[in-house]
Amino acid sequence: MSIQRLGYLGFEVTDVSAWRSFVTGKLGAMEGAVTEAQAQFRTDSRDWRLSVTQGPSDDYLFAGYEVEDDKALYRVQERLESHGVEVKVEGADLVAKRGVLGLLSCADPFGNRVEVYYGATERFEQPFVSPLGVSGFQTGDQGLGHYVLSVQDMDAALSFYTDAIGMKLSDIIDWKLNAELSTTLYFLHCNGRHHTLALAKLPGAKKLHHFMLQSEGLDDVGFAYDRFDAEGALVTTLGRHTNDHMFSFYGATPSGFAVEFGWGARDVEVGWSVVRYDRISVWGHKLVGRI
The missing domain is CATH 3.10.180.10 (2,3-Dihydroxybiphenyl 1,2-Dioxygenase, domain 1)
Structure with a gap:
């Protein structure tokens, strides 16, 4: 189980x-x-x-x-x-x-x-209402979203999160961050969401690289992008990822790690096969800020 x-x-x-x-x-x-x-x-x-x-x-x-x-x-x-x-x-x-x-x-x-x-507590009698008019966030059977951890020993990390916790590998990306630095990201799923957790050896002292919220509408991403842009809080431009096909951008949080705000990711389906990618994005996701 x-x-x-x-x-x-x-x-x-x-x-x-x-x-x-x-x-x-x-x-x-x-x-x-x-x-x-x-x-x-x-x-x-x-x-x-x-x-x-x-x-x-x-x-x-x-x-x-x-x-x-x-x-x-x-x-x-x-x-x-x-x-x-x-x-x-x-x-x-x-x-x-x-x-x-x-x-x-x-x-x-x-x-x-x-x-x-x-046995989490439900507040169905108090409907979710976004203070900014976000149409909703995709949760349900797929849960909250995803997060990315920086780990120093990938074998130990995969042993814990797959063997002990029970997640499955979706795919990997060999990511070249710059001319001097590259890493491999491992994407893990536990339901239809392409990945609930991703693991990589990343630069910096923080455990958490980013967490992701997936909105119900494309325009939700656009409006959020404008809000971050207006306050100089963008980390990347808009883009689409190669593996989960998410349309998203990354913004800075008050704590120095990032948040990904996205829409439109594909699901893991029956018969899914593990593959690898050489690029993290089909287009976009160009760095414009720092975390």
């Missing part, structure tokens, strides 16, 4: 207030519960999908993966432990804080916190 979808992401940030303005005012997500040290945000009928917590790192804090019920959660625990992963069954306090019915946690080989849960 493997995880089914990415349910939520948490970041540790130095400026919660800046993130509140960013997520609602640039991305168009809906604010949820807020305290002085933490803020949560909605992208659909779930109680929350993104969380920012006050802290020094300005980086990845945790990822939460969803399974269907308590029996599935126990099977994931057994699978992790059979691969030598130490698993903690979280108590009532954190279960209540996450708004779920059951929760376990572990760490990947690099100390990155991974959570697995079932």
